[in-house]
Amino acid sequence: MADHLLEVRNLSVRFHTAQGVVNAVNGISWHLDKGETLAILGESGSGKSVSASAIMNLIDMPPGEITCGEILFDGIDLLKASVEDRRRLNGKRIAMIFQHPLSHLNPVYPVGWQIAETAMAHGRGKAEAYDRALALMERVGIPNARAAMAKYPHQFSGGQRQRLMIAMALVLKPEILIADEPTTALDVTVQAEVLSLLEELKAETGMGLLMITHDLGVVAEAADRAVVMERGRIVETGTPHELYYNPQHPYTRKLLAAAPGKGEMRSTPAAAAPILRVQDLRKSYGGFQALKGATFDLHAGETLAVVGESGSGKSTIARLILRLEEATAGCVLWQGDDLLTKSPRQMARVRRQLQMVFQDPTQSLNPHMSVFQIISEGWAIHRDIVPKVQWKARVAELLQQVGLEPGHALRVPHQFSGGQRQRIAIARALALEPEVIICDEAVSALDVAIQKQVIDLLGELRNRLGIAFIFIAHDLPLVGDFADRVLVMQAGEIVEQGTVRQIFDAPQQAYTQRLLFAGLDADPDIHATRRSARLAMARG
Incomplete structure (x- = not known):
């Protein structure tokens, strides 16, 4: 035509x-x-x-x-x-x-x-x-x-x-x-x-x-x-x-x-002593309160999802825990010690156990370093993790775990798509074998098949090694598949928290209900039903 x-x-x-x-x-x-x-x-x-x-x-x-x-x-x-x-x-x-x-x-x-x-x-x-x-x-x-x-x-x-x-x-x-x-x-x-x-x-x-x-x-x-x-x-x-x-x-x-939201929700593991306790954490920028007293616990082997709109304070929590920004008030207890009072040298040792995968891999990966250098850099600092003679083999193994090829180790970040760059960032976080990984929209840039592969990998590591996750996400179906508990944030405050079943099956706050209603689903008939409901609400 x-x-x-x-x-x-x-x-x-x-x-x-x-x-x-x-x-x-x-x-x-x-x-x-x-x-x-x-x-x-x-x-x-x-x-x-x-x-x-x-x-x-x-x-x-x-x-x-x-x-x-x-x-x-x-x-x-x-x-x-x-x-x-x-x-x-x-x-x-x-x-x-x-x-x-x-x-x-x-x-x-x-x-x-x-x-x-x-x-x-x-x-x-x-x-x-x-x-x-x-x-x-x-x-x-x-x-x-x-x-x-x-x-x-x-x-x-x-x-x-x-x-x-x-x-x-x-x-x-x-x-x-x-x-x-x-x-x-x-x-x-x-x-x-x-x-x-x-x-x-x-x-x-x-x-x-x-x-x-x-x-x-x-x-x-x-x-x-x-x-x-x-x-x-x-x-x-x-x-x-x-x-x-x-x-x-x-x-x-x-x-x-591979589409998320079709699997069974996890059953919450038995309660144990928390490995991370956040108490009354606050952050102000001038007169603006970005975080208004967040309090929650994280247990070993648990996935705690943090959901909410942009600007709700989700990423602020992650940055404050890792001391990438300084909190205005509150405390972050890691194995009984307050991270907010530690010196830079002490924090450097802690960061081996607390790793983060950032939202934008374009900004978090050094454009001048090869993938091999990016993943192995942490081993040069923490020399007891992998002997240098095994670096090449371990990098190849990590790349395969996140869906890339061993040959990609010689390339630099700009030679990859956005989703591939995020996989490299996840491999870098896994390299130090941490106890906690904070994922700030870590899989949002990935296509669904690789997203499922990476989530399955993170779930395997959680089950096998007891790694705990703070999973910051806007993809609610994915949260339903992966998380144990959910924090719902709005305008710097935690407005609702509970097990994944409580939040998804019986949300108490209108804001949480609105988030769930707005989530996308692979089934076009579900969206047709939701569009009809939105039109009916607009008319009535």
Whole structure:
């Protein structure tokens, strides 16, 4: 058909690397129509983001090479368009939301200016551009948007930074919006709001939405059609309903089998003396109270999930426990000693036993170090863990445990996808054989199959070695599968806590009920029921 808004025909992309040629995309074809949401679904490294980068002319060539194909938009083959034509199209008619907002927001400019600058670069006046920026910041859910316009990216949570990226992409009301994992870092309520917002904007403007995702729940909630990719090839195409209820390809069936929220909830282990006690922990920034007296215990071999919206204080708890920031008040008792009173030298010894996997692997991995150096660095400090002659074998073992190949040890972080970088961060945390691992959205960037593999691995380590986890997450189905107890946080306070069964089966607070209702599920019929309920509530 000639009337597709965007059409990709027989596209192939390869990369020349030190290890040889990598065929990232192999002869794929798909189309996007006006007013349609097309999801490209697949695991990290399947080629879904590479194909989107080709549309926006963002592939570095070399080492990348587009060997064949066409990308047709408004009668133009984008692969043959001039640099000037691409500059006029990109941002104005075709816009993109990237996966890692901190890597794409300028740290030295206020966010309001950065959003307005997109409009000004395409001829809008300053006053109009700033008004548009303010309206979009309010619409994507940035609190106190007018004051927030003067803030800098580091002053926002990970989820809030992603909302800012979405606002920036929507400034000029593009005809096509490419969303590369747009809700990965968002809590469930904001995730639902953002997907709803994108749907509203699509309905208003007729915009075509290309959604790149590893989340089957996003596909079920937002997509009209989905393309399933494996190892650079399209293996199946269909509606969310067709893919969920009648998958034809073994790979699609594997993805569905790995979707969280379908397993049995864990039974809480017998109570024992806690290994970590947090008592009345508080943190203030000037006059703002980020954490208002958190109190909880963590037991050996237990998984304690911490859930809540962005800015609720989840990550603040993790940073205070590890002394990455200093608490305003309270105490953190580790094996009877208050960590908040320890010297830096004493804390260095404790951190071997308390490891953390951060939310954004792009920021937490040294870009100049190889994967081997990143994972083995802790052994150079704590020399009694692994003898140096065994470092190579142990690094290979850890990489395989998190779903990577031993040969990846020689690469550097920028040579991996976002999900693969997070696997490296998890392997680094496991290398020191800690007693407690704090996971700050540690698996949110992973595709469902690898996410399940990593969660199964963490569960095995918990059961075999007695490792305890503080599991900060916005993915409630995953929490239901993995956690023993749950803390629910809102505006810096713990508003509800209990066993996973108590929280999921009989939530007491309206806020907790709202979080559970907003969670995504791989079953499109569940989302259809929820949409009907939301419409009924809006009318009544």
